Amino acid sequence: MAVSESAPAIAADLTQDQLRSMYRDMVLGRLLDDRILVLNRQGRAPFAISGQGHEAAQVGVGYALRRGYDWLVPYYRDLTLVMVMGMEPRDHLMASLGRAQDPNSGARQMPGHYGSRAHNIVTTGSPVATQILHAVGVATAFKYRGEDKVVVTSVGEGGTSEGDWHEGLNWAAVHRLPVIFLVENNSYAISVPQSRQMAVAHVADRGPGYGMPSATVDGGDCLAVFAAAREAVERARRGDGPTLLEAVCMRLQSHSSDDDQRRYRSPDDLAQMREHDPLERFRRQLEGVGVLAEGDADTIRKDCQRVIEAAQAEADAAAPPDPATALRHVYQEG
Amino acid sequence: MAQITYVEAIRGALEEEMRRDDRVLVMGEDVGAKGGVFGATAGLFSEFGEERVIDTPLAEAAIVGVSIGCALAGLRPVAEIQFLDFIPPAMDQIINEAAKIRYRSNGDWSCPMVIRAPCGGGVHVHGALYHSQSLEALFAHVPGLKVVIPSTPADAKGLLLSAIRDPDPVCFFEHKALYRSLREEVPEGEHLVPIGKSRIARAGDDLSCITYGATVHEALAAAERLGQDGIDVEVLDLRTVRPLDREAIIATARKTGKVLVCHEANLAVGVGAEVAAIVAEECFQQLDAPVMRLGGPEVPAIPFAEPLAEVYCLGPEKIEAKLRQLAAY
């Protein structure tokens, strides 16, 4: 957690508006995530996969990127991060309700499989860690064309056991590519704890093995993540190669709507985790330095709720996909 | 027009396309200074440099996965897998990623890339179990992929140019026994052979032999022998095994009424089964004999020692015998 101490210093060179906007993005992600879980329990959203507890890390990384310029190859917990990149609550609700307007896939994929060309978010599938190699390829293209863009790709700590992850880090280091390998470490891969995935204490311990700078940061500390991510982005942009960035997060909800983490995590563990909710931490931090005045958090919350209500109304009214489209887009048409 | 070999045709196609389109780059194991273990990329490294002819780490999933990323970001990568036998680590990237990118994004993203790999063996190739497999059926099963297997130098060039320009992922399998054994005139410059269109390698009226890859040449040799006895065999070279040229398959079957499908790959659940099914479904009324098939036996691959390899491989004799059986039906 080396970087977390630098948080106040960083706060100094983010504007108050930026800090408020970071907080708002976290709240929007959380409330939307909550809404989707409700829709799932109501039997309206057949599947939900939650990113609660990862918001601070995702906002920290997202704000270190140039929106509309840099690229993201995300994974299924990145609801908040893809919104920082430009997606909207309505996009997620369209996907959750299986509407034709799901911009990720036209309701072909399960929700949480993000992708949007318009926002430089690469399409993703279900196999864990395959996306890592795509990010390396995207970075290869940036370097080949002499562009100073960077690409972030994310995965859970469980996903770092996959061969594709290792192959990707090795390749990116050999070719000094502008990639940031973000690992959102929430200690569990469904039910399997980190100790059964790796024999090192931190994913970032592996950085030296690839010849790559690496850092472990407190993923509940938005500004610490921002600082570490900004350093990694600057390194990549100036041509000094990849970074392995591990953000220690918490998985506040079960793995997915088909899981119940009370079956394999103790009540103490779950209760303790909730006490360190990153949203609350950031709110207190911002109130402490006067960026949020009394009542601001409440106003932001209500504003986000309104956005979500409007988005849901739109998604409720939206049409399901036309069966005639099911056979399209296997190959280029025409 | 120059007389060139199959591997020279491939090398030339890569070179021409890289000169024409700076989005094209090549990556794989030993493709750089060495020019590939079969020489298919010889000279490209010195002309185009290490950023465009990339010697990759020894990691097949990465070769394909990184190529996918390049394609997503607007390049036209040509990935070389050193031997088709070593493609299984990349199957996840090919089947779950490359093949599904367009469909899963509802047409928002596409994955224009080529995966080249030497395939196949033979009695005198001595590639044994892990340097001789014909795995095309694994890929031909997957919607989203195209699978091309040229049998001549001119087709190798024309189909490779089409593959590189194709907007979707193309598996391009090159039979290693053909690399240096054939030499023919190959048109210089723009020579495009369309993917999905077969070629009548030999016209005939009595029997149809539908095949592809190196087996085309064995079928032609067998057809010559039958021709001496007045049995006129049509040899259809599929060139592409996904998508199959249904029209041409149906046309030759209806024309002759007797069809043999043969390939070097294992027979069971192979490409031949699909061709036979098309013929059975579409040409039942016109058939004068059951569709016959020839392919690899129920062993994993071609063994090393020649007496063992003989058992696996087809060769003109086995094809001739089967064609005679079909003629006599």
Ligand SMILES: Cc1ncc(C[n+]2csc(CCOP(=O)(O)OP(=O)(O)O)c2C)c(N)n1
């Ligand atoms: C290749 C592959 N194997 C198994 C799965 C099923 N699966 C989906 S997520 C998951 C756990 C991933 O854990 P982690 O990487 O730590 O990410 P987290 O879900 O904790 O964010 C598993 C086993 C899969 N999607 N892909």
Ligand SMILES: [Mg+2]
């Ligand atoms: Mg995890």
